[in-house]
Amino acid sequence: MIQVLRTRAVKLTLAATAGVVVSALGFFAWQSFYPVQAADGWQVQVLHDDLDKAASLLPLADGSLLVSRELDDGKGSILKITPQGERQVLIDGLSKPDGMTAVEGGWVFSQEGGLAPVNLSRDGQLTALFEGENVQGLWNEGSHLYAIEDRKGEGRLMRYDWSTGQVQVLRAALTEGEGLTRCEGGRLLYTEKAAGRIRALGDKGEDPVVAEGLRHPTFLFCDQRGLWISEDSTHRARLLRIDADGQQHTVLSFLKAPQSIVPDGQGGYLLAEGGRDRVLRLSPSAQ
Structure with a gap:
């Protein structure tokens, strides 16, 4: 028994x-x-799929789209998708290509896979501008190019001078700095992913917190609708918008590791969803 x-x-x-x-x-x-959910007033659709670890997006003047595929160990690449949907690998052999930004006559890209140069692509030629370690976010304006490193306690926010080729370290000892953007009013913002914060670069070495309590904020983008923030979380990540009044809105939910967000030129946005290897189009419902 x-x-x-x-x-x-x-x-x-x-x-x-x-x-x-x-x-x-x-x-x-x-x-x-679980499918991605859009807030009231927005609609979302898959624009391109089968893009391994889609990370950074850069629309071109001819209607093409550059997509960085954030694979490590020399398996990463930058792909061009034409308006007709044709795909061409422009640069391969990269280690976690991440940030991209337009410059006069070309574009710049970074690599997050260790020590590597920030490169300029112009007229089919590559030029190494300066070296960094785990460089992710890039922001170009006028005479300067800004870059931030995604490192634990040793990250730097740097400024490259186009006229002299000199690099100035503006901030050091950062932890998981990832995104960069300039917002209305002239503030240059950057993320502290692990801490869930966004800071504004200050003139006197003090960088005030402009948003906190976020879940792994990564890429940033500012426009007339406010500050857009993507959360680099594997599950149930969100695309957030902070409006001019400081109110936080969840525009997309149930994302998987969203990355770069850029305007689509039609009043909407393109969002790289690296966790699902695709690019989404976000549009106001009225369109």
């Missing part, structure tokens, strides 16, 4: 364990495949 009870207890324990495992697997599958 005792042996029978023990056998039943073992079977019940195994059944309960199996139930927990199945429930956990089901929960993770639900998180991975």
Whole structure:
């Protein structure tokens, strides 16, 4: 009798364990495949798929789109997608190509996979501008190019002078600085991903916090609608917007590792969703 009870207890324990495992697997599958949800007033659709680790986006004047594929160990690349949907690898052999920004007559890109140059691509030629370690965010304006490193406690915010080729370190000892953008009013913003904060670069070495309590903020973008923030989380990530009154709005939810957000030139936006290897188009519902 005792042996029978023990056998039943073992079977019940195994059944309960199996139930927990199945429930956990089901929960993770639900998180991975649950469709992206758009807030009222917005609609979202898949524009391009089958783009491994899509990270940074750069629309070109001819209607083409550059996409960086953030693969490590020399497997990363930058791809051009024409308005007709044709794809061409422009640069390969990269390690986690991440940030991209337009410059006069070309574009600049960074690599987050260790020590590597920030490169300028112009007229089919590559020129190394300066070196950094795990450089992610880039922001170009006028005579300066800004770059930030995604490192733990050793990251730098740097400014490259186009006329002299000199690099100035504006901030050091940063932890997981990722995104850069300039907003209305002239503030240059940068993220502290692990801390869930966004700071504004100050003139006197003090950088005030402009947003906090975020979940892994990464790429940033500012326009007339406010500050856009993508969350680099594997599950249930969001695309957020902070309006001129400082109110936070969730525009997209149930994303998987969203990255760069850029305007699409039609009143909407393009968003790289690296966790699902695709590019989304976000549009106001009225369109």
